[in-house]
Amino acid sequence: MSDNFNLIYSPWGRGIRHDGHEVEMGLRDIFAQAHELREIRDPLPTVEFGLNRLFVALTLDIFDLKKGGYGEWRTMVLAGKWDMDRVDAYFEKYGDRFNLFDSNYPFLQTKGMEGAEAKPLSALLPAMPSGTNAIHFHHAMEDDFGVTPAAAARLLTTIAPFMTAGGAGLSPSINGAPPFYTLVTGRNLFETVCFNTYVLQLEAAGDGPPAWRNPAPTTTERRKGASLLESLTWRPRRIRLIPGEGGVCSLTGEQSDVLVRCMNFTAGESVDFSWLDPNVPYRMDKDARIPMRPREGREIWRDSGPLAFLKKGDYGSGETKAVYDRPLVIDQFAYAITRRVLPNESELNLIAYGMRTDMKMKVFEWFREPLTIPITLVWNDELRGVARGAMEHAEEVARALRRAIQICYPREAAGNKSGFEKQMGHAERRYWNDLHSCYDRLLRSLAAAVKNPPENAEDDEDYDPWEARMAPEAVAARKEALSQWERDVRRAGTGALGEAIDDLDTDVDAIHRWVEARAYFNSRVSTIFTPEGALPKRASKTARKVAVA
16 A cells, blocks of 8 residues: 555445455556446445435546536447546546545545644544534444545545535535435446536536645635536545554455544535535425435435425425426436437336434434335326425325324313323334335335326427326226225225224223214315315214214
């Protein structure tokens, strides 16, 4: 290993071959073998997404895709692998920018920080105790944390997508508190990187280079705009890794001649502009776009609509009128599918990454969750609306479930707002667990009979994939699929309610509350699936008698 640890040739990125074998490679070898690798994988989800984003930024820069646009991107995708002559020319020209400990161009770091205060490296990893950070996953002293140069380089890739606020003067990264990130996955690493390299349209100012090609040191100014490459490699902190004596890596258990235990670490650039991230889903609030973020206790698959297929024009109804806009990389994928640039796959495969925080610096959890969506959902307007409506019905029934359980509490929990909270939480978890596979089945059933784009779609100038309609023969199949969904929701809700309330007290008042809760739930569910009816706040006396009978 050289003193500078050059990332082009030194092994540091973890690839998984199709036979499951893990290999650690430098940047050049990963580019050369990407079409033979299944994916980049890391035990830390934040690192895994950070590495994928690094390869997206490199691809944009190496192949000058901002200038070449969709045409250049299409040619690259159809080739099935990268042009290594261009990759090698790039690394030869900028080889000195990929040294981890270089004095002039330390990779993804800031030079000239020798006088800055040294801090433990654990500040780059929220799972580790550091400063005032709570001890979530590890019980150790922050000064004991040390990693190999390869592991330190991997941690650096998490700064742009996942850096949180850090107290006075320490702003979060370009997306604010970390949002959801949707990664479109292909049959191999080459396809995955290409699918997430967005080139269609993007509001990004200027032609600024990525962080490793920017000769200017990171500043503390509030930026008014940034190019796509600057945004993907945003520098919210000024960092300089400090190599030290060897030992055992705290993350991998490897023995290394050099460990990084501390760094110079202080405030970097902050954002004073709106940035539209190609991998982030947004909730629309009038004309503003708000990044979607993980929520406590909410299963990721329930947000598969915003994460994968809902667009601005797909409006909700009832209590769920929120408007969502899926990530731009999904739009590009759908465009390429309908233009026959990509294989005519039946499914869209995704991985959702996220890190739930208190919107400041506390980190509660992170996750990596695969999702599979029928490809028809990304281009068929009608099908998206049906799928969204089905989820809205399930959300309404979940609210009815909570209300029904609360009715069983004496005086409906008056004076005790947390009454039966444990029972309600457990019932909801069971309800949504039961519905997960049912929703997957619903989406597959809805998509099965949908008319696909014609074979000559790419050559037909009059064909508009966004206006493609459901085939007439799909109407009956759709009706049956939705009927089955209603039965699934009723069954899951009734089962969760029974588990929550059937073992409660059996005195007269408790039985009355039990009957009223059952009657309310059944009445409310019927109303949800027949929206023309009224929305009863309480079950009627007639409904109670029916429930008793």
